[in-house]
Amino acid sequence: MTLPNSPAKPRAVMIAALAAMLATSGAPAFAQDNADARIRKLEAEIRALQRRVFPGGDGRYFEPDISAPANGSSSASPQTTAVTDILARLDALESSIQALTSQVEMANNTQRGMEQRLAVLEGTSTTRTASNGTTSILPNAGSTATPTPTPRPATPAPTPAPTPSAAPSAERLAAVRAIAKPQTDDAGDDDYSYGFRLWEAKFYPEAQQALAAFVEKYPDHWRTTYGRNLLGRAFLDNGQAREAAPWFLQNYQADNDAARAPDSLLFLAEAMIQLQDTDRACIALAEFSETYPAIASGRLSDQYESNRRKVKCN
Template sequence: MTKFLVGAAIALTLASPALAQRDAPVEARVDKLESEMRAVQRKVFPSGAGMMVEPQIAPSAPTSVEATGVPATSAITDLSARVASLEQQLASMTGQIEQNDYRVRQLETQFADYRKATDAKLAAPPVATPVAPVGGPDVTVPEAPEPASTAAVAKPSTGDPAEDGYLYGFRLWEAKRYGEAVTVLKKVVADNPKSRRASYAQNLIGRAYLDDNKPSLASIAFYDNYKKMPDGERAPDSLFYLGSALVKLDKAADACKVYGELSDVYGATISAKMKADIVKARAAAKCK
């Protein structure tokens, strides 16, 4: 019986290399070998299934085994350590990507809520406040002077509709005719969405609203440029001015998030001047 048991143990030992190639953990393979060994013992000792064959090794056997020079770490253990290291690196990279995605989604959600509220305010009809008549002599209030004619601003003619429209809108903006500039620039974006000037025009729409003391409309224009044309040449500028618009709307915390987004997304490509402007803007908004 002892020979039979030893032979079964040897057979299981010889089969272990094949089992080591399986995907199961080492502990699971050891548990399986022990289970199979117990099954063999039950066959060998049918009248005493609980009997165990004691190994014929002296108590000092562990010392002699260590002296044989067998490495403490097997090839399987080394491979497991390498796999664990790769898994840790992959987990770290995955975590960073998920954090960036979460920040973008959070920014989009917050701005979508803000835009919805702003659109609702703009759509609401204005409430007229009656002014009580004041006693005394009539006072004639002079009417505000009408803006100068747009004929005073020359329209360029380069043969490129997108270029001509943007330059004309730019000249109107320089002349502080913000409403006219917005109308011209919106047409540039609508008619030439694939032109590089579309990003320029959309950014300048926001600048015109901002200079016209309309930060709510400006913030929407800037965000649209960043969201719809993130690779446009004026997308970084729009993010920067979006922060300025949010500060004017008393939303400094949101402005700080925008400045952070600007540095994270475009930090490697923006100019040194813009980087310095971001530092100043963060200080003015008291960003942490």
């Protein structure tokens, strides 16, 4: 049997196959064009991004970091610059300098206050005075032999015992040599005892020298309070009241609880009486009666009452 349409069927199949081949061969070309466009777009975006990030394009210049404002709006200007940073640091330095200046002024004010109080304390005599408010019991500083009293423990340096101006006679030298110096295990007590023997024999200049040497050599000896007091008496008994006063005052100020401190204060009043300095004599007597009431009415009562009768105190 003959199929009249059979030649047309293979032709249609061939056309369909050819159309499919054409469609298949065109797809890669289209896909490649699409990819190229996307690549070119990406490259353009990358170049734009590079211009944004690296505006100079030479790798040496970078824009400062840009932070977005808190409200979400974008800003191309940096938050700070070198100038604003310097100004901020200068403000901080000025604040620190102001704080330091305030502290220094406060410290200076405190120091001035302390210096003023120290000056007041240094100007206050350690010797208590009578109610009339007089602050010194030494005679007026008209003689180099009378130092100005200073607060304890610093005491006036009395005038050393003078060397006799006239050469002693042979008889006096012999009499002085006849006074033996004790020789015991206590050299300091021996020196004091020798000075005491000279004073007792009324060799006052020689006693002054011996006692002054003892006081200088043994400032902490238990006999020192006796030595200073007796040295003042050696001057006083020799008619040298002005030279005697500093020794009496020093002995009292050095330790008013020492054995001969009350004696020195009372002899100081006697020296002031001889110098006709009634005010200071009264101050010394008032100090003596207030500090040593038992001694004023006991061991030294006769001398105390005798000195009181010599002056008229308020």
